Amino acid sequence: MNRTFRTISIIARNELADSVRSRWFIAMVILYLIGAAAATALFISFLHSIETEVLRTIGVSASKAAGGATTTLWKSDSLRRVLVELVGDRKLVDNLLSVPPLGLFYGWLAFFFTPALVMLTSSTRIAEEVSTGSVRYVMFRAARSHWCIGKFVGQALQVLVALLLSAVGAWTVGMFRMHGFEPMATAGYMVLFALKAWIYALPFLGLALGVSQFCRSPILAVVFGFLSMVALSIVSFVSKLLAGKGWRGLWDIVHAFTPGAHKSGLWWNDGAHVIPAVAFLLALAAAYYLVGYARFSRRDL
Amino acid sequence: MSAALELKGVVKCYGKLRALDGLDLAVPCGSIFGLIGSNGAGKTTAMAVATGLLQPGGGEINLLGAGAFCAEKHAGRVAVLPQDSRFPPHARVEQLLRFYAQLQGVPADAVESNINELLDWVHLSDRRRSAVRTLSHGMCRRVSIAQAFLGAPELVLLDEPLNGLDPREAARVRDLIRQRRGKQAIVISSHQLTDIEALCDHVAFIEKGKLVRQDTLEKIMQRAHRITYMFGGGLFPLPQLSAALPEVKWELAENRATAVFPSKYTTEELNAVVLRILLDAGVGVLEIQRGSDLESEYLRLSPV
Numbered sequence: 001m002n003r004t005f006r007t008i009s010i011i012a013r014n015e016l017a018d019s020v021r022s023r024w025f026i027a028m029v030i031l032y033l034i035g036a037a038a039a040t041a042l043f044i045s046f047l048h049s050i051e052t053e054v055l056r057t058i059g060v061s062a063s064k065a066a067g068g069a070t071t072t073l074w075k076s077d078s079l080r081r082v083l084v085e086l087v088g089d090r091k092l093v094d095n096l097l098s099v100p101p102l103g104l105f106y107g108w109l110a111f112f113f114t115p116a117l118v119m120l121t122s123s124t125r126i127a128e129e130v131s132t133g134s135v136r137y138v139m140f141r142a143a144r145s146h147w148c149i150g151k152f153v154g155q156a157l158q159v160l161v162a163l164l165l166s167a168v169g170a171w172t173v174g175m176f177r178m179h180g181f182e183p184m185a186t187a188g189y190m191v192l193f194a195l196k197a198w199i200y201a202l203p204f205l206g207l208a209l210g211v212s213q214f215c216r217s218p219i220l221a222v223v224f225g226f227l228s229m230v231a232l233s234i235v236s237f238v239s240k241l242l243a244g245k246g247w248r249g250l251w252d253i254v255h256a257f258t259p260g261a262h263k264s265g266l267w268w269n270d271g272a273h274v275i276p277a278v279a280f281l282l283a284l285a286a287a288y289y290l291v292g293y294a295r296f297s298r299r300d301l
Numbered sequence: 302m303s304a305a306l307e308l309k310g311v312v313k314c315y316g317k318l319r320a321l322d323g324l325d326l327a328v329p330c331g332s333i334f335g336l337i338g339s340n341g342a343g344k345t346t347a348m349a350v351a352t353g354l355l356q357p358g359g360g361e362i363n364l365l366g367a368g369a370f371c372a373e374k375h376a377g378r379v380a381v382l383p384q385d386s387r388f389p390p391h392a393r394v395e396q397l398l399r400f401y402a403q404l405q406g407v408p409a410d411a412v413e414s415n416i417n418e419l420l421d422w423v424h425l426s427d428r429r430r431s432a433v434r435t436l437s438h439g440m441c442r443r444v445s446i447a448q449a450f451l452g453a454p455e456l457v458l459l460d461e462p463l464n465g466l467d468p469r470e471a472a473r474v475r476d477l478i479r480q481r482r483g484k485q486a487i488v489i490s491s492h493q494l495t496d497i498e499a500l501c502d503h504v505a506f507i508e509k510g511k512l513v514r515q516d517t518l519e520k521i522m523q524r525a526h527r528i529t530y531m532f533g534g535g536l537f538p539l540p541q542l543s544a545a546l547p548e549v550k551w552e553l554a555e556n557r558a559t560a561v562f563p564s565k566y567t568t569e570e571l572n573a574v575v576l577r578i579l580l581d582a583g584v585g586v587l588e589i590q591r592g593s594d595l596e597s598e599y600l601r602l603s604p605v
Contacts, residue, residue, distance in 0.1 A: 007404065014400045021391040021432075133386030137448060140352045140381050141405040143372035300355045 007142050011150020012157065015125070019158055028121050029162050036109060036166035040173040043105050070101055071180035095268050100182050102174040103189030109170070110163060110197030111263060115204040115229060117162075122155045122208040123225030124218035126296070131216055135301055144297050152209055152289060159201050163194040196266040199278050203259040204229065206285035210292025236260035259284055304363065305330045305456045305486030306351055311360030313343075313350050313510075320346040322510035323360065328456070328503070331483045335497035335504040335518070336490040337599055343510040344490040345384055348458045352381050365455055377405040382449040384460040387441070390434035394425060394444055397433065398451060407452040419447040422477050424470060439465050446474055450481075457481075458488045463496055475500060494595040498522075504595070508603050524592030528568060529559040530575065531588040538582035545574055 019025035047070055073079050074097060083093045096104060126148065129135040138147055167190040174181050208225050215221040236258035243251040255261045262284075265277025306328040313321040321343045328334045336344045349355040351362060353370030362369040365378055388397055395416060402412045420426045423443035433441065442465045449457050462478075463471045478500055481487055491497055497504060498518070505515035514521070537558055539551060549571070552559040562571050568591060579586055 003406075010400070010403045017396070018389055018392065021393075021396075022389075023391075129389075132389075133383060134389050136349075136354055136381065136383040136386045137388065137401060137445075138404065139354055139372075140370070140379055141372075141376050141401060143376070146372070298356055300349075
């Protein structure tokens with residue numbers, strides 16, 4: 001195996017092992033698992049209360065479990081027509097309605113929470129080693145670039161494992177609490193959304209490690225990590241709002257540099273939408289990460 | 302390649318402070334090299350600059366004949382025992398050493414035996430499965446020393462290696478370093494001049510980021526030209542000695558006389574004559590010291 005890949009893989013494995021040893025990874029996995037399970041349980045309860053309300057209104061006795069009416073509604077042409085009117089895109093509506101309701105909910109949940117969790121767990125990883133000096137035991141054994149890439153890969157694998165386990169948590173709750181639950185289809189879509197949420201999380205991981213490469217204090221790294229994430233969200237929102245024709249087209253370019261601009265592509269199930277979104281998100285992950293590395297490669301350790 | 306490490310006019314500034322101010326240094330291959338200087342003289346900075354941990358502001362660095370530090374060229378060939386650096390607290394000793402060994406390219410079939418040998422060396426075999434956070438400061442220091450010798454790199458830089466070690470462990474580590482003489486170039490920075498004297502064959506004094514003097518310990522301590530006699534009683538027979546050895550100069554202090562002699566005499570010849578005259582004069586010789594001591598030379602070369 002090429003020495004570069006070998007070095008990166010050793011560092012990535014150690015990153016995983018170190019997270020397990022410090023219980024940090026276990027805490028993160030539990031956080032994802034319990035978070036996803038609890039959110040799914042809440043969602044199902046909410047769904048049940050809506051269904052009960054609707055069925056009472058039309059004078060039909062409500063079922064004990066949630067989901068029966070939703071599943072029927074989900075497959076109805078009436079809902080499809082309403083959504084097409086609202087969204088204005090029949091293909092997107094067909095695409096979304098082909099996903100079981102709980103699969104769709106899990107996708108939303110993963111897209112919404114993963115960036116913040118990634119900032120929380122990953123932004124300390126390099127700053128901490130610089131602050132304790134433990135990085136000095138490594139820097140004469142591996143190139144700085146290899147070490148940072150190894151850290152990125154290790155962290156990315158952790159997020160992937162955590163997302164997949166959170167899907168298991170959400171699926172298990174759905175299995176026992178939702179009427180009309182389609183186990184195989186829902187599991188498939190949950191895994192797919194876990195992978196998509198992972199891709200969507202990579203720019204945030206690049207941002208977290210980019211910030212971490214700038215800072216000497218792990219606390220500062222977390223603070224700056226969150227501030228940069230909030231700043232990115234604001235830029236994404238404002239640029240989308242201001243984008244238009246003529247010179248306002250520049251806002252489209254600004255918008256393209258934020259992960260939010262490419263999230264919509266991940267809601268689709270076809271390559272024509274997903275592949276460009278994935279390519280942009282990977283490029284953003286590399287860009288954010290490299291801004292930090294430009295500093296780290298020359299800094300005193 | 303004659304020098305394992307060569308620094309020429311190396312500069313390193315921290316803001317307005319010039320920590321290294323055109324430092325020159327040449328560490329011969331296979332030597333044990335002592336780096337001596339007061340606090341803030343630039344010893345730690347010199348080591349960090351040499352191994353790429355700090356970015357120099359100027360000058361030339363040549364590490365193992367392959368230019369300035371570059372991981373592609375030097376990984377596995379150079380090791381450092383950094384000062385004030387902590388290990389990840391949750392890692393176990395053997396896991397940590399295994400990680401470092403793998404990283405620097407120690408062959409897979411040699412990793413375990415290398416770790417076992419080094420842990421035995423630093424007396425930590427029984428703590429191999431302990432988490433770093435459960436180790437004392439001295440034990441962590443010994444793990445640090447062990448990691449520096451993993452894979453027998455050609456150049457090892459040890460920053461205050463014996464700091465925080467109890468006397469027994471310090472002696473053990475000194476033995477460990479002595480055994481490596483001729484096999485690896487080892488640079489030791491220390492304030493303990495007795496350690497440097499006991500271990501090193503080359504010494505450099507640095508002050509305010511500049512080299513004051515570099516030479517072999519033999520020359521710095523003037524072992525070939527100085528003998529000091531400590532005596533307990535009787536009148537020192539200076540006239541007889543001057544008559545017998547007219548080319549020898551004597552420096553007298555209380556109960557102490559130092560002979561400074563030309564190279565026509567060997568130490569043994571001079572000693573034989575001097576001892577005979579001292580004993581004949583009834584002077585009780587308590588101790589004989591060959592050459593000067595490093596502390597005196599340090600104080601002479603690095604005045605306040």
